[in-house]
Amino acid sequence: xxxxxxxxxxxxxxxxxxxxxxxxxxxxxxxxxxxxxxxxxxxxxxxxxxxxxxxxxxxxxxxxxxxxxxxxxxxxxxxxxxxxxxxxxxxxxxxxxxxxxxxxxxxxxxxxxxxxxxxxxxxxxxxxxxxxxxxxxxxxxxxxxxxxxxxxxxxxxxxxxxxxxxxxxxxxxxxxxxxxxxxxxxxxxxxxxxxxxxxxxxxxxxxxxxxxxxxxxxxxxxxxxxxxxxxxxxxxxxxxxxxxxxxxxxxxxxxxxxxxxxxxxxxxxxxxxxxxxxxxxxxxxxxxxxxxxxxxxxxxxxxxxxxxxxxxxxxxxxxxxxxxxxxxxxxxxxxxxxxxxxxx
Amino acid sequence: xxxxxxxxxxxxxxxxxxxxxxxxxxxxxxxxxxxxxxxxxxxxxxxxxxxxxxxxxxxxxxxxxxxxxxxxxxxxxxxxxxxxxxxxxxxxxxxxxxxxxxxxxxxxxxxxxxxxxxxxxxxxxxxxxxxxxxxxxxxxxxxxxxxxxxxxxxxxxxxxxxxxxxxxxxxxxxxxxxxxxxxxxxxxxxxxxxxxxxxxxxxxxxxxxxxxxxxxxxxxxxxxxxxxxxxxxxxxxxxxxxxxxxxxxxxxxxxxxxxxxxxxxxxxxxxxxxxxxxxxxxxxxxxxxxxxxxxxxxxxxxxxxxxxxxxxxxxxxxxxxxxxxxxxxxxxxxxxxxxxxxxxxxxxxxxxxxxxxxxxxxxx
Numbered sequence: 253x254x255x256x257x258x259x260x261x262x263x264x265x266x267x268x269x270x271x272x273x274x275x276x277x278x279x280x281x282x283x284x285x286x287x288x289x290x291x292x293x294x295x296x297x298x299x300x301x302x303x304x305x306x307x308x309x310x311x312x313x314x315x316x317x318x319x320x321x322x323x324x325x326x327x328x329x330x331x332x333x334x335x336x337x338x339x340x341x342x343x344x345x346x347x348x349x350x351x352x353x354x355x356x357x358x359x360x361x362x363x364x365x366x367x368x369x370x371x372x373x374x375x376x377x378x379x380x381x382x383x384x385x386x387x388x389x390x391x392x393x394x395x396x397x398x399x400x401x402x403x404x405x406x407x408x409x410x411x412x413x414x415x416x417x418x419x420x421x422x423x424x425x426x427x428x429x430x431x432x433x434x435x436x437x438x439x440x441x442x443x444x445x446x447x448x449x450x451x452x453x454x455x456x457x458x459x460x461x462x463x464x465x466x467x468x469x470x471x472x473x474x475x476x477x478x479x480x481x482x483x484x485x486x487x488x489x490x491x492x493x494x495x496x497x498x499x500x501x502x503x504x505x506x507x508x509x510x511x512x513x514x515x516x517x518x519x520x521x522x523x524x525x526x527x528x529x530x531x532x533x534x535x536x537x538x539x540x541x542x543x544x545x546x547x548x549x550x551x552x553x554x555x556x557x558x559x560x561x562x563x564x565x566x567x568x569x570x571x572x573x574x575x576x577x578x579x580x581x582x583x584x585x586x587x588x589x590x591x592x593x594x595x596x
Numbered sequence: 597x598x599x600x601x602x603x604x605x606x607x608x609x610x611x612x613x614x615x616x617x618x619x620x621x622x623x624x625x626x627x628x629x630x631x632x633x634x635x636x637x638x639x640x641x642x643x644x645x646x647x648x649x650x651x652x653x654x655x656x657x658x659x660x661x662x663x664x665x666x667x668x669x670x671x672x673x674x675x676x677x678x679x680x681x682x683x684x685x686x687x688x689x690x691x692x693x694x695x696x697x698x699x700x701x702x703x704x705x706x707x708x709x710x711x712x713x714x715x716x717x718x719x720x721x722x723x724x725x726x727x728x729x730x731x732x733x734x735x736x737x738x739x740x741x742x743x744x745x746x747x748x749x750x751x752x753x754x755x756x757x758x759x760x761x762x763x764x765x766x767x768x769x770x771x772x773x774x775x776x777x778x779x780x781x782x783x784x785x786x787x788x789x790x791x792x793x794x795x796x797x798x799x800x801x802x803x804x805x806x807x808x809x810x811x812x813x814x815x816x817x818x819x820x821x822x823x824x825x826x827x828x829x830x831x832x833x834x835x836x837x838x839x840x841x842x843x844x845x846x847x848x849x850x851x852x853x854x855x856x857x858x859x860x861x862x863x864x865x866x867x868x869x870x871x872x873x874x875x876x877x878x879x880x881x882x883x884x885x886x887x888x889x890x891x892x893x894x895x896x897x898x899x900x901x902x903x904x905x906x907x908x909x910x911x912x913x914x915x916x917x918x919x920x921x922x923x924x925x926x927x928x929x930x931x932x933x934x935x936x937x938x939x940x941x942x943x944x945x946x947x948x949x950x951x952x953x954x955x956x957x958x959x960x
Contacts, residue, residue, distance in 0.1 A: 521944055523639075578609045578818055580641025582954050588933035 267361045289374045294385040302385035308409040311346035317402040321443050326454030330372035335459045337406040338380040342461040343477045345416035346408030352386035356401040359394045380459035420475040421496035423566035426542035428535045431557040433485050434513040437527035453512050458531030463554045470548035473538035483587040486525040489572045490586045497569045502562030504576045526587045612822040613645045619829040620647045624783035631658030631945025638954035640818035656915040659735045660687045660943035664869035667763045668693035669900035675706040683717035684732040686710045691939040694904040714746035721758040730892045733762040738790040740764045741855035744862035747890050759892040767791050768799045769879035780917045784828035787813040789843045796851025797839050804837040815843035872912030911938035914947050921951040
């Protein structure tokens, strides 16, 4: 598997099955149009594997991106793949360094769209300070993939003093959310065929490693970090409660939700707490450090709307409960199945 | 008011709760007919705010839930025919019928598509001229006009491959059946908001007049429902029974004439089978003879097989308001949202799903 992204420019402006077969033309294109976008010393060697020399404890993650549509307000599948992978590394307190990207392309994808996505990858990698050091491309028959799927892997290193895990939330910890929930999921839904509705919302898709670095600089008492992607805030909180064997109490009126998001959710019969985010994190922080961390987060572009939304408790481990705006209490369960719009 | 945030202000809620407590006297049971209300009540934890004398009971107002297994089997049989696309609202796809579900039929090769409105099903018919598209017409008076409009449009366009399996149901007749059964003793009815937006509040007047039960049409925000409960509580305290509207922004006494007319043009009342109630006269809608060529039931040859109901499932009793999900031995154990035994656990408006997700017994 060559450590490169292969695409081919021919007379056709669409990806053909033949583009998956490699060959001289493919190699010319890698050198002429892809390396300039993504190049770095490791990738430029074009060896069969990237040779890396990281120092310290390694964090290693993999993820696949199948978002539909592949372009959406605020990003595209390329930006999403980079940010998502970087964020997974950042959530264990790692400094992300290297990514691999494997593209699975449906025959017929316009070449211009692929190039636009490669450009997004470049920009997102630059913003996150990571290098794409390995890659692969496959072309599959029309109908056997939906335009473009991207699989990634990411490698980062964890500073010695950092110990962050979903298992580490402790009773008494404050729960900090880095900003509004539901933006990404609603943007993507709004673009779906058969559901198009107009919104000025943009996906929150962003790399969070910079924000995490600032938070860690403010306090070493950050116990747990998570990015609430699919399944939304509710599902992620349930995961933390389960992994750390604690309960979590949140306050509805403290959770930042954009008016557009809550209106769209109301219309579609969804709950913003279950809608996906791609540029948000939740942190549990020891109570005496929470304010300091929050203030630091508010100074960062991806943490401006950060808020303390609840706390970690000991009783009823595994359970997440919410104090509602009405002053009542209810259980917040994990997402079950796909959220479907209501019919009546 | 802003659509969401201002309807959830705790200050306004406090005033209503105080008033409800002040007027509540003897024990009273109110039924929220509509599954949308049940969901909102459970999700907001609203029952925690009510005085112990007031009990809320869920009613049959969930279109997915009241769809009889025999009708569901028809949909599954239709979906299994070659060159047929069945278009359905999402919830319906997961509801288990006598032997299978649309979801399982799909996995076995049937062409089942989830749509968000009947007009999406029309688009499917236009895009697939070589196939027959059958729209699964599930819903109350709220949904039926839009389905009627899709049929009128298909007729206008001369679309030859669009069909509707009309399983629509009408709310007033089933409430009458429920009250006549004497199974539940109600002191107030929280009347459905969206159904009333179409048919108006007038069709509920017989309940106040003939049964002496106070009726208030409610919206779906927690504040709407609190206001409705407050109005019901006051009627009970004053010994009155009349129809009031706590959802003025959406509902009038006469309803939406245009919607009613479209529905009347395309459909006529017919007997319908309800889960939990059996056949209820004039509680369904079938296509009028001049629209018969859109009737899936009349135009396809299919065999839904014998009807069966899962052993132990109390969905029927829950829909009649005589049992609560907690009375069901399957609830939470065998029957969960990931592995639902009955429809009330599937639907976004199902009572069991509401109790499962937002059950509050040991929260406080």
